[in-house]
Amino acid sequence: MRRIKSHNLAQLLMQLRFTPEAKRRAQLEAAERLFSLIDKDRQYPYDFVCFHITGFQPKGGAVQEILAGADLRDDLQIFIAKLSGRMAEPAAEQKEKVFTIEDLAARFNVSSKTISRWRRRGLLARKFIFDGGEHRLGFLESAVEKFAKDNPDLVGGAGRFRRLTDVQRQQVIRQARVLAAKTSLSRHQIIGQIAEKLDIARETARMILQQFEKKHPEKPVFRRPLGRIEPTEAAELFQLYKQGVGVRQLMERFDRSRATVHRIINQRRAAALLGRKIEYVPNEEFLQPRAYEQILGTPLTLDRPNPEKKLDPLELVGEDAAPTADGAWEPNLLPEYMQVLKMTPVLSREQEIDLFRRYNYLKYLVAQERHALKLSKVSAALLTRLEGYLEEAEEIRTMLVEANLRLVVSIAGKHTSDGASFLELVSKGNFALIQAVEEFDYAKGFRFSRRASLDIAKEYAKVSGRNTELTAKRAASLASIQRDMRGTTADVLALERTRQDLAEVIRQELDEREQYVILHHFGLTGASIRKNTKTLKQIGDELNLTKERIRQIELSALQKLRQCLSREQFEMLTG
Numbered sequence: 001m002r003r004i005k006s007h008n009l010a011q012l013l014m015q016l017r018f019t020p021e022a023k024r025r026a027q028l029e030a031a032e033r034l035f036s037l038i039d040k041d042r043q044y045p046y047d048f049v050c051f052h053i054t055g056f057q058p059k060g061g062a063v064q065e066i067l068a069g070a071d072l073r074d075d076l077q078i079f080i081a082k083l084s085g086r087m088a089e090p091a092a093e094q095k096e097k098v099f100t101i102e103d104l105a106a107r108f109n110v111s112s113k114t115i116s117r118w119r120r121r122g123l124l125a126r127k128f129i130f131d132g133g134e135h136r137l138g139f140l141e142s143a144v145e146k147f148a149k150d151n152p153d154l155v156g157g158a159g160r161f162r163r164l165t166d167v168q169r170q171q172v173i174r175q176a177r178v179l180a181a182k183t184s185l186s187r188h189q190i191i192g193q194i195a196e197k198l199d200i201a202r203e204t205a206r207m208i209l210q211q212f213e214k215k216h217p218e219k220p221v222f223r224r225p226l227g228r229i230e231p232t233e234a235a236e237l238f239q240l241y242k243q244g245v246g247v248r249q250l251m252e253r254f255d256r257s258r259a260t261v262h263r264i265i266n267q268r269r270a271a272a273l274l275g276r277k278i279e280y281v282p283n284e285e286f287l288q289p290r291a292y293e294q295i296l297g298t299p300l301t302l303d304r305p306n307p308e309k310k311l312d313p314l315e316l317v318g319e320d321a322a323p324t325a326d327g328a329w330e331p332n333l334l335p336e337y338m339q340v341l342k343m344t345p346v347l348s349r350e351q352e353i354d355l356f357r358r359y360n361y362l363k364y365l366v367a368q369e370r371h372a373l374k375l376s377k378v379s380a381a382l383l384t385r386l387e388g389y390l391e392e393a394e395e396i397r398t399m400l401v402e403a404n405l406r407l408v409v410s411i412a413g414k415h416t417s418d419g420a421s422f423l424e425l426v427s428k429g430n431f432a433l434i435q436a437v438e439e440f441d442y443a444k445g446f447r448f449s450r451r452a453s454l455d456i457a458k459e460y461a462k463v464s465g466r467n468t469e470l471t472a473k474r475a476a477s478l479a480s481i482q483r484d485m486r487g488t489t490a491d492v493l494a495l496e497r498t499r500q501d502l503a504e505v506i507r508q509e510l511d512e513r514e515q516y517v518i519l520h521h522f523g524l525t526g527a528s529i530r531k532n533t534k535t536l537k538q539i540g541d542e543l544n545l546t547k548e549r550i551r552q553i554e555l556s557a558l559q560k561l562r563q564c565l566s567r568e569q570f571e572m573l574t575g
Contacts, residue, residue: 004075008046008065012053013079015299017392021087027053028083031076032124036146040070077119081137085127086388088381091138098128098138105203108155112203121154123147132259133266133380164200164208172198172208173221180222187222188252229256229264237261238268266378273370273386277564280363281356281441295361300354300396347403349447355396356442362393397559400437401430404452408433411453415460425460427536430555432459434562435570502569509564514557516543517550522573 004010016024034052038044046065049072050058067075091098099107101115108114119125124147128138148155164172172194179190191209195202209221229237237250245253250261285291347355366389372382408429415425436452503524506515516539518524523533536547536554543550562570 004078005071006046006065006067006075008058009049009067009075009079012050013082014395016054016083017086017388019299020293020297024083024087028080028087028126030054031080031083032143035073035076035080035122035124038069038073038076040073042069043067044069044072073122074120077124081125081127085135085384088127088129088135088384091128091130094128094140097141099141099144100130100136100138102203102207104139104144105201106207109201109204111201118147118151118154121147121151129380132262133378134258134262135380135384164204168198168200169208172200172205173212176205176209176221186252186255188248190222229254229260234264234268237264241265262380263378266380266383267375269387270373270375270378270383273366273383273390274373274375277566278363278367278370279438280360280367281439282364283357283360283441283443285357286361286364291361292365295357300358346406346449347400352400352448353442355400356440356448359393359396359400359437360442362389362396365389366393394559397437400448401433401555401559404433404449405430407449407452408456411456411460427551427554428459429456430551431558432456434555434558438562502565502573505564505569506561509560510557513543514553514560517553518557518561518573521554524573 004013016027019027030053034049037052044067046067047057049067050056101112104110104115105112115123123139124143125137125139127135130136130138175194175197176190179185179193180187183190185193191202191205194200195205198205213219213221233254237254240250240253241247247258247261247265250256251258254261256264285295288294366386369382370386373379373386408426412422412425412429432455433452436448436455440448440451442448503519506518506524510518520532520534520539521536534542536550540547540550545553561573565573
């Protein structure tokens with residue numbers, strides 16, 4: 001789905017995810033009413049938008065954002081679709097008829113692309129749960145009628161209310177039977193041929209056949225595959241889905257119904273969530289009767305900078321940036337993004353406590369509620385809710401990491417005199433920072449920076465100790481390494497198995513580029529005894545990317561791995 005262009009509106013969407021469902025529903029309806037008021041040729045202040053959706057003016061003294069009407073209409077459509085997706089209800093339980101894209105295409109005898117064009121012209125859609133637990137865009141009948149009333153020429157020109165006769169419907173069914181019996185064409189190809197021959201929309205032909213098969217299951221038009229889908233096929237289907245292949249393409253490729261494809265996808269999603277390692281810092285607050293309302297009921301509000309050029313705080317240093325002797329930074333040596341990072345305000349004690357409370361409570365909810373998932377009959381609503389909790393938790397974790405990256409840079413600048421590379425120190429410091437975020441207990445009363453500073457300093461002490469030992473006792477160190485390499489065969493095999501398990505997790509959880517960075521930087525491509533590591537610069541040269549970009553990819557990948565590796569595995573990887 002497209003992204004919301006307005007930074008403020010995107011932030012508001014994230015904040016509304018934490019409000020009670022009844023209030024969110026009212027705000028969804030308010031956003032739809034606002035959409036109908038917007039003139040694409042006018043401009044609107046963000047205050048106006050926020051007030052119409054929430055009923056209050058935005059807080060803070062930020063510079064007023066002026067939104068062009070055309071852009072605001074696009075943003076509101078995305079806003080409405082995403083907000084409704086978090087509280088999707090079954091389409092069958094709505095007070096009025098809900099159309100799918102295919103339903104509308106068949107009703108108006110147009111293509112699905114035409115429906116997409118109508119959406120850009122103002123046809124509002126929400127997310128609903130359809131048969132089989134599928135979350136899809138749907139159109140309320142009232143929204144369709146309003147759009148048709150406001151755009152009579154557009155809808156009329158597309159062939160509104162043109163209906164096929166019963167004879168024409170029977171002709172579609174007969175031709176489909178003949179083609180299915182005498183050719184090896186797929187369902188998708190047969191429907192395309194019929195639509196072209198009879199000069200009707202593809203969706204019209206598809207809906208006629210689908211409705212016939214529902215009414216007459218004993219008279220299937222198409223040959224269906226026999227037996228259960230093979231595990232290897234199911235794994236391939238899910239992998240393609242994660243890579244962005246659409247459900248319709250998967251239906252055609254594996255010759256399965258839409259419901260079957262969604263069932264396989266949901267089962268795989270559920271299995272991944274059940275197998276995921278969820279760790280949180282417990283707190284008695286989580287056990288209180290009104291914990292959800294007290295912890296997540298208030299919208300999350302943070303004063304975050306909104307520079308003209310979007311800052312990526314993971315890109316820490318430029319090619320020429322370097323600390324002075326006292327660990328400070330010379331502004332004239334810093335790239336633009338580092339200057340902005342320096343100006344980013346640190347979290348207050350209250351903001352820090354709120355973020356860590358939310359972060360751990362969201363993971364607590366997942367750990368408690370995922371036991372209700374049953375692979376034999378996956379609840380799509382429960383699955384989506386739990387994945388939403390994890391998505392929110394990851395967003396908060398990113399905020400916590402980004403808010404403390406300057407701490408890593410500051411401490412790293414003071415340890416360069418120990419002989420370690422500054423870039424290596426920053427990389428090691430990031431690992432320690434991620435670990436500190438996972439283990440910090442906000443209830444103990446001290447600031448996170450204190451805990452993080454200790455963990456980062458300990459990591460740097462290891463680096464410093466290794467450098468000193470290699471300098472002063474190189475021969476003894478090499479001899480020790482050789483003795484270690486002559487360990488028992490059983491130990492070597494156990495280490496190799498652990499390394500292979502670690503590499504397999506990396507291949508399952510990361511995309512291709514993240515895999516390459518992690519496997520080569522930490523030396524998991526060769527033998528376990530002697531790691532064939534590569535520097536970030538070497539990897540960057542091979543991938544034609546800057547080392548800052550490689551570091552960003554590495555940190556993102558480590559954040560993912562931290563959620564599915566044990567502490568020992570994570571330390572084995574980064575140690």
